[in-house]
Amino acid sequence: MTDDGYIHGTGAPEQARLGLMNRILNEGSLRELAVRPGDRVLDVGCGLAELTRAIASAAGLSGRVVGVERSREQIEAALALAREAGEEGLVDLREGDALRLPLAEGEPGSFDVVHARFLLEHVRDPLAVVRGMVLAARPGGRIVLDAALDAFEAWGRREDAAMWFAMACAEGVRLTGALEGR
Numbered sequence: 001m002t003d004d005g006y007i008h009g010t011g012a013p014e015q016a017r018l019g020l021m022n023r024i025l026n027e028g029s030l031r032e033l034a035v036r037p038g039d040r041v042l043d044v045g046c047g048l049a050e051l052t053r054a055i056a057s058a059a060g061l062s063g064r065v066v067g068v069e070r071s072r073e074q075i076e077a078a079l080a081l082a083r084e085a086g087e088e089g090l091v092d093l094r095e096g097d098a099l100r101l102p103l104a105e106g107e108p109g110s111f112d113v114v115h116a117r118f119l120l121e122h123v124r125d126p127l128a129v130v131r132g133m134v135l136a137a138r139p140g141g142r143i144v145l146d147a148a149l150d151a152f153e154a155w156g157r158r159e160d161a162a163m164w165f166a167m168a169c170a171e172g173v174r175l176t177g178a179l180e181g182r
Ligand SMILES: C[S@@+](CC[C@H](N)C(=O)[O-])C[C@H]1O[C@@H](n2cnc3c(N)ncnc32)[C@H](O)[C@@H]1O
Pocket: 006, 018, 022, 044, 045, 046, 047, 048, 049, 050, 051, 068, 069, 070, 071, 074, 096, 097, 098, 099, 116, 117, 118, 119, 122, 123
């Protein structure tokens, strides 16, 4: 975790690793997300947007899915993958920082689901990111956080994990799967 960088980098080997991880995990992530047709979804730190495209397929033509990613390289690779899959235009991909979400007029407070997978462990202030996500969601919307807690702990960031858990619980976020009972 660095201020302006990203520990895994965005080179070809990392993009291949991320692709493999998506192929292994996306089915389970989609199940937990339980996106419904028509949902408006914001995916923060969307990387290559493979899961974001799967979310958009679940939301269907009446849904709307925005992906935010800070790295230009990731966005270019995400667009190339979408083209290859014949899924251009499925997701509105935006370059931007999770701490200053690039939302248009009327979008704050409008999303049914605001999601981040494997992002919080890479930012210095995960709580600030979660707060921004909460502001992006509509009243009664869902915030879905998926993070590698072991990475928080291994990198000496146990405190941060505790902080964002507190925030998540305060906002009524439902913890599922491996996170239950931690
Ligand atoms: C491990 S990848 C996960 C990508 C995607 N969420 C997934 O699960 O496939 C983390 C991504 O977060 C992006 N990222 C890191 N810090 C960010 C920030 N502050 N704002 C937006 N994106 C960020 C990185 O560039 C990277 O693409």
